Amino acid sequence: MIVDSLRWLGRAARNIPLPLALHWESCDDDSYGGLYLKPSPKTYLVDGAEVECARGIIIVNAISSPAGREVANALAHEFRHHMQQLSGTPCPGQSFRQCLNREGTYERAIVRFFASNPLELDALVFSHRVAPSDSSANWMDLLQGARR
Numbered sequence: 001m002i003v004d005s006l007r008w009l010g011r012a013a014r015n016i017p018l019p020l021a022l023h024w025e026s027c028d029d030d031s032y033g034g035l036y037l038k039p040s041p042k043t044y045l046v047d048g049a050e051v052e053c054a055r056g057i058i059i060v061n062a063i064s065s066p067a068g069r070e071v072a073n074a075l076a077h078e079f080r081h082h083m084q085q086l087s088g089t090p091c092p093g094q095s096f097r098q099c100l101n102r103e104g105t106y107e108r109a110i111v112r113f114f115a116s117n118p119l120e121l122d123a124l125v126f127s128h129r130v131a132p133s134d135s136s137a138n139w140m141d142l143l144q145g146a147r148r
Ligand SMILES: [Zn+2]
Pocket: 077, 081, 120, 123
C-alpha cells in the first residue's frame, strides 16, 4: 500500500524530490519501524509487487508501527536519511540488530545505535521534532539518561 505523500513534512520537504513511501504489509520482522533505500536503478519486491527505486524508497513496517504517530515518526526518520543521502552524506550501515547483538539489552542497544552514529542521531532528533511519537520520546529519554 502506498502511503500518502510526504508533503505533511512541510518546509523540510520543500524542493526535495520525494521518495516512494510504502507500507510493508507482509513484513514479519518487528525489529524496526522503517527502512530507507537510496535512489538507484534497482527494483525491489515489496508485498509481491516490483517497485522501482529511481527516487529512493521508504518502507514502513506496518506490524511494528500500528499507531499513526509511530508511522509518522518512522516516515520522518527515514525521510531524514533521504535528505542525508541527497546532501551527499552516505547512509549509515550499522543496523539496530547489530547493536542489539552486541549490547544485549534493548535500552543499551538504543543508546549505542543513536549515540555511536551521527546520522542516526540526526534522524532521531529530526523525526522527534516534526513527528514525535512515544518511541522517539522514549529513545530521547534513554539517550539523555546515558549522558548523565
Ligand atoms: Zn535510521
